[in-house]
Amino acid sequence: MGTDVQVLYFGILREMYVQAREEHFSLASGATVADLVERIGERHPPFVPIRERIRIAVNEEFAASGHVLSSGDTVALIPPIAGGSDRYCVVTDEPLRIDPLVDAVAGPGQGAVVAFVGTVRDENEGHEVTELRYEAYSAMALRALNSVIDRCEQSARGARVAVSHRIGELQVGDAAVVLAASAPHRAEAFAAARMCIELLKQEVPIWKRETSPDGAEWLGMRP
Structure with missing residues (x-):
């Protein structure tokens, strides 16, 4: 067989x-x-x-x-990522899980691992949200994510970071982004995780369309 x-x-x-x-x-x-x-x-x-x-x-x-x-x-x-084949950095339309990212950054010398899961909430700026759609320029997004990870890992000795971002149609409660950061000590692990999510939101070419009972709107385009 x-x-x-x-x-x-x-x-x-x-x-x-x-x-x-x-x-x-x-x-x-x-x-x-x-x-x-x-x-x-x-x-x-x-x-x-x-x-x-x-x-x-x-x-x-x-x-x-x-x-x-x-x-x-x-x-x-x-896929291969410039800067190291051991890095976990993914943009996908598949549901996300945090466990593989935690495994990717864990190690004998890593005394702290911080995990973050960003989910779709049902409200934004006073408006009801029923669905989000994420769209990415995938190849560029991967390079940008890799750059973000480089800077986060350089911010503290021994820091390691893994990121996965979902694209496509997401419902309320779905995980949109998951990341894990580790370091020998907890302060550096927390700082690397915070730095990663903030840089991701600012620099990675992933766009978000919000759907509400009143219609759909690409965020960032409001007057």
């Missing part, structure tokens, strides 16, 4: 190297992550030169190349 898996592609990897949002692969029984990566390269030759820089997550947990896949697994390919 074979192994059937779903593969998800994100950001610049999806747009420039694979040109697909998701695909399904049928593999031999006992196939590993490395076997899947080989198959992806056969199907998408532009992917081959960068495959060593890709991080792989299986069922929302990072996995090594020797991890054995099972039928029904969801495999996500995390």
Whole structure:
């Protein structure tokens, strides 16, 4: 019996190297992550030169190349980010979870980990909100997020930061952005998390359209 898996592609990897949002692969029984990566390269030759820089997550947990896949697994390919292949930085239309980001920044020398989840609220400036739509220039957004992370990590010795921002249609209560920051001590971890969310809001090309009972409006365009 074979192994059937779903593969998800994100950001610049999806747009420039694979040109697909998701695909399904049928593999031999006992196939590993490395076997899947080989198959992806056969199907998408532009992917081959960068495959060593890709991080792989299986069922929302990072996995090594020797991890054995099972039928029904969801495999996500995390795109390469300038400045380090170990960085977790994602713009996606999939629901967000904080756990993978916490795992990405945790480590033996990190005495504090701060997690932040920004959700869609039902009110803004006195107006009822029923839905938000986030739109991004994905490739540029990833570069901008990477720049933000660089500065946050440089702000304190030993700081590490991971960020994921959702795009598309979101309902009240949905997570729009999740981030995790770690450092040897709590003060630096809190400061890095605060710095990250503030810079993200100011600099990353992600736009927000707010829907209320009175209609829809792109925020930032009010007189």
